[in-house]
Amino acid sequence: MSDNxxxxxxxxxxxxxxxxxRPCCAERGAQAxxxxxxxxxxxxxxxxxGKIRINKAGCLDRCEQGPVLVVYPQGTWYTYVDQTDIDEIIEVDLVGGGVVERLKV
Structure with a gap:
């Protein structure tokens, strides 16, 4: 784990x-x-x-592109439709270190 x-x-x-x-992430399945x-x-x-933390956030001001999530420290923004998309983000980005280009916003 990095010192910072x-x-x-x-x-x-x-x-x-x-x-x-106006559109909002909550009405598009963000909680689930x-x-x-x-x-x-x-x-x-x-x-x-030293591993991965999944958090809830208030408005990230991108609801029109939503639902959205952002992965730090790299700052990659994603949208998603269902659990399959979430699983792909986990596998490709969080575990594999890549970017899911088709879900990037």
Missing amino acids: LYYQKHVFFCMNERDDG AQEHAKRRIKQLDLNGA
């Missing part, structure tokens, strides 16, 4: 909920996707210090 990084990768899922009719990612990372024994 507590987590190797930190994933933030936008959970924003708007009540003014975040919970799925968290479960999957635990199943792979990749959670905890």
Whole structure:
């Protein structure tokens, strides 16, 4: 683990909920996707210090492209439709270190 990084990768899922009719991540399955990612990372024994952290976030200001998540420290933004997309992000980016180009926003 790097001296300045507590987590190797930190994933933030936008959970924003708007009540003014504009698109928001919450109405597009963000909660279920975040919970799925968290479960999957635990199943792979990749959670905890020095590994991967899956978090909820307030508005990330990209709901129009959403639902969205962002992976740090590299700052890669993704959209997703279902658990298959989340699994691909986990496999290719979080585990493999690559980028899922088709989901990048």
